[in-house]
Each structure stands twice: as C-alpha cells, then as structure tokens.
Amino acid sequence: MEQAGITAAVPTIVKQQPITDLRFQPDGSVDAVVALGVISQLSAQQRQQCLDEAARVLKPGMPLVFVEPVQEGGSPLRGLIGVSAGKQALPVAEIEALQQSRAFSYSQFDVALQGQDPHAVGVAVKSEQYKPRRRQVDNEDAAAKKTRSKPQKTAKGFSQ
Numbered sequence: 001m002e003q004a005g006i007t008a009a010v011p012t013i014v015k016q017q018p019i020t021d022l023r024f025q026p027d028g029s030v031d032a033v034v035a036l037g038v039i040s041q042l043s044a045q046q047r048q049q050c051l052d053e054a055a056r057v058l059k060p061g062m063p064l065v066f067v068e069p070v071q072e073g074g075s076p077l078r079g080l081i082g083v084s085a086g087k088q089a090l091p092v093a094e095i096e097a098l099q100q101s102r103a104f105s106y107s108q109f110d111v112a113l114q115g116q117d118p119h120a121v122g123v124a125v126k127s128e129q130y131k132p133r134r135r136q137v138d139n140e141d142a143a144a145k146k147t148r149s150k151p152q153k154t155a156k157g158f159s160q
Contacts, residue, residue: 020049025057027132033058035066040090047094055103056132064104064124070095072111072118095120103130 006012017024019038033054039047054064069089092111099107101124109122 020046020053022053022057027056028059030057031059031062033064035064035068037068039066040068040070040088051098051101051103052132055101055126055130058126060126060128060130062126064126066109066120066122066124068095068120070111070118070120072114089118090120092120095122098122098124103127103132105129 015024019033019035020042035050035054039050042050051064058064071089071091095109098104098109101107103126104124105127107122107124109120111118112121113119
C-alpha cells in the first residue's frame with residue numbers, strides 16, 4: 001500500500017490495526033480508509049463497528065475504499081479459488097445496504113470477476129453532515145480509569 005502511494009506521489013501512511021477499533025486516530029483526521037478483504041471476515045456486529053469507525057475517522061467528503069468477496073450465483077470455481085480455507089463472502093445485499101447509511105453521502109460498487117471469484121469493488125464517501133456517535137467503550141474506559149487504584153509509593157518511591 002505504501003508503495004502504491006509512493007508510485008502515485010501521494011503521501012501514504014499505512015497502519016495495520018483492527019478495523020473495528022481505530023481509537024489511535026482522532027475524529028475526522030483521515031483522508032481515506034482502505035479495506036481489502038477484511039470486512040467480509042467480520043461478524044454482522046463487527047461490520048457495523050467497522051463502518052462506524054471508518055465514518056468517525058474519515059474527514060468529511062473522504063472515501064472508504066473496499067474490495068470484498070461477495071456471494072453471487074453458484075460458480076463451480078468458487079470452492080477452488082478465492083473463498084476457501086475459511087474465508088467468507090458477503091451477500092451483495094449487505095454491500096447495497098451501505099448505500100442507505102447516513103454516514104456516507106455516496107456509495108458505489110461493481111462486482112468484478114463474475115462467474116469466477118466475484119468481488120465487490122467500491123467506494124463510499126463520508127457525508128459532510130455526519131457527526132459520529134461517542135463510543136460507548138470510551139465512556140467505559142474513562143469510568144474504569146477513575147475507579148482504578150494507583151499503587152502506593154513507599155519512602156524510596158517503589159510500589160508495594
């Protein structure tokens with residue numbers, strides 16, 4: 001990914017993080033989120049967390065770019081290539097549901113490799129009006145920090 005950024009003369013920083021938890025990144029601070037075959041491997045709840053996090057960290061008007069295996073027809077090659085060895089494919093309807101999200105003002109995708117190993121290749125652009133919800137986990141983390149006891153210091157500064 002970094003090499004692609006260098007080739008395109010676009011400043012690129014690649015971070016491999018769980019896509020459902022991007023706390024390291026402030027709200028509205030990222031120019032693009034790229035998901036290559038990861039969303040389809042998540043549970044329904046994790047997929048929603050992923051989209052919420054992508055919308056939270058993206059700057060308004062910036063894209064979520066994705067390439068995900070999709071379920072399409074019953075290709076005889078499907079079991080031999082692509083979706084095998086525990087990989088999952090999304091129903092096309094789940095990709096289409098992204099177009100109904102209020103977090104994204106524009107969403108477009110196409111299915112490539114139809115009949116072989118179909119993948120949805122698409123982009124969703126963060127809405128200018130979208131305001132992210134405060135993460136419940138953040139509130140829980142703050143409460144846990146307040147209740148945590150600090151180690152007692154001895155005269156020499158060592159903890160007991």
